[in-house]
Each structure stands twice: as structure tokens, then as C-alpha cells.
Amino acid sequence: MIVSLPNNLNGFVSIADISEPLSQLLSSKLQKGEGEESTPSLLNFFKEGQILQCYVTKAYLDASNKKKIQLSIKPSLVNAGLTHECLLVDTPVYGAVKSVEDHGYVITFGVDDKFTGFVATKDVIVTGPNDEPEVRPLSVGQPVWCLVKEAREKAVVVRIDDRAYAAALTKEDNVLAVSSLKAGMLVSGEIKKVLQTGLWVQFLGYFTGTIDIFHLNLYQLSDISNKYKEGNKIRARIIYVNYESKRVALSALPHIIHFEPFPFPAKTNIGDAFENAKVMRIEKTYGMVLQLPTEPEQRAFVHISRITDRRLNNIGDKFSVNQLVKCRVVGHNHLDGIVNVA
Secondary structure: OEEEEHHHEEEEEOHHHOOHHHHHHHHHHHHOOOOHHHOOOHHHOOOOOOOOOOEEEEEEEOOOOOEEEEEEOOHHHHOOOOOHHHOOOOOEEEEEEEEEOOOEEEEEOOOOOOOEEEEEHHHEEEEOOOOOEEEOOOOOOOEEEEEEEEEOOOEEEEEEEHHHHHHOEOOHHHOOOHHHOOOOOEEEEEEEEEOOOEEEEEEOOOEEEEEEHHHOOOOOOHHHHHHOOOOOEEEEEEEEEEOOOOEEEEEOOHHHHOOOOOOOOOOOOOOOEEEEEEEEEEEOOOEEEEEEOOOOOEEEEEEHHHOOOOOOOOHHHOOOOOOEEEEEEEEEEOOOOEEEEO
């Protein structure tokens, strides 16, 4: 899978990095000489635009000097540092189906030496095609997003409800240390400082993090101080944690708050062209933020390398804010909610 990451980056998840049970299942099928037709399809587990928690396993430059990021969504990596003490009632927790039982499913959280989970078949509720809740069967290896019902010593009883998971607010008692902070947590915070490029917020008592302007759904830097004030409360979701530097990034974009795919407007498919996109912000040595004339209006970004055929050192020498430009869609970042153009 290709996965959109913050700051307009992309990463790659191999089928071997989905979950431990799926890797064991694939290994067993390989040993038995079973063909690809018996391999579970990732299309049964995921949909385009779905938000995932990932763990960076490797970042490097390839032979053509392009940045490559390898990711894993295995519970053992995503849930590193997870403790039983953090699992209070209605705590959101990520896992994968370990086995199918008569009346439900055993769930692994990647810490099987400490505890596993169990969800009854009747407690697996997902939103169906008609926006109605429905019970749906699960498969071994399938990633699942759970809510704690009861935290027993060795077996945590959970339920699966995608709408309830999206609305579950992480509380101070759920997080005992920085290692307990996880990407995907929805938190309530307080704005401590309005920065030139975003906000500095405090959340869960004493943790701090930043929200970049790209994740405030604003165009102009001046809009930040007009809309946000120190001391105001804000709801945001953690999108990045660096445990070494203890740096945390959050997002206040509506689709991330609601844990759902970004609703790109029609006519923003790859190859679609626009005659009068408006320049809204210029990062002189990085790129430009544009406003596409779609319904509703859509933010777009053009990297400096995609502005002209020749090297451009300062974008401001050639373009200005409010200028209308021609552009063509070359990609999307589903997490940032950005259309990439050239």
C-alpha cells in the first residue's frame, strides 16, 4: 500500500508488514504451496482514503536520490509501550484478528505476552454502504480498531464500532508517559502560543505539540492569529510522535478529527487541468499553496520543482499572491487533504 503521511510525504507498507497473524498465515500458505488466489486481498481490509496508524521502519534515499519511507502497521510496533494500566473503559486500541472462534474473535495488540483481546461477533459493528451500522465478519490477520469494554488481567474484552472509535476522546488517565502517546489519539487541548506557522498546544495535562497551518485548513499565515487566540480550547488528533525528540504534531482538519477519508471535490483527478487557480501563499524556496476553482474550493500545493522547467531559487521573483495560474493535477495527499499540482 502507498500511504499518505504528514507534510505531503508518502510511505509504503508491504503485505508482510500488515500484522503478525497475516504474516504467519502467508508463511503457512507458502509452505503448503498454495497459490496467490488463496492469499487475502488487502482490498478486503482497507479502502482508499482510510486513516491508519503507522510505524516508520526505514527512511532512506534511493539510487535516484529520492526519499523512500518504509512503514509497518503491525500492532507490535504501532502499540509499542502499551500497558494494561492504559486500557480503561472506552479506550481506543489498535489490533489485529489473531483467530476466529465460535462466538467471536481473539485480538492481538502486539503484546501477547502481557494480554490479548476478545470481541464477540455481535460487537463487531461497522458503517455499511448505506451509512447504516451492520455486523460484518472478520478474517485472520485483519487490522481492527477497538474500544475497551472490560480490561481483565490477561484478556481485554473489546467492541468494534468505527463511529464510536472515531469519536473516542483520549483522557489523561489513558496516557502515563510519552511512550503511551500514539498517532491517531483524539485529544482536547489548550492553545499556549500562536506561532507564525501554526499553533503550540498543551494537551493531556502536560504534553505539548504543534499544529501546522496545513492542518488548520487556512491559506494565509495572517489567518492564524485572526482565528485562534491563546487560552482557547481546541480539539485535535495526534498525527506524528517522535519518541526520541519527544516531538508531537497534531491536526485539526475535520476529516482527521472524524477519522474518515478526505472528500476531494469532483474534477480533481490526476490529469485534470485548471486555467485560473489562485496563488494563496508562497514559500519562497519550497512551493506555493493554490486555491482551485472547484465546488467546494480545494487547496492545492505545487512544489518548487514542479513550477518551471528551469531551476528557480526564489518563487517570489516569478509569482505573487492572488495571481492566477494554470496547473494540472499530478497527485493527492489524503492525510493533508491537499491536491498536488504542476
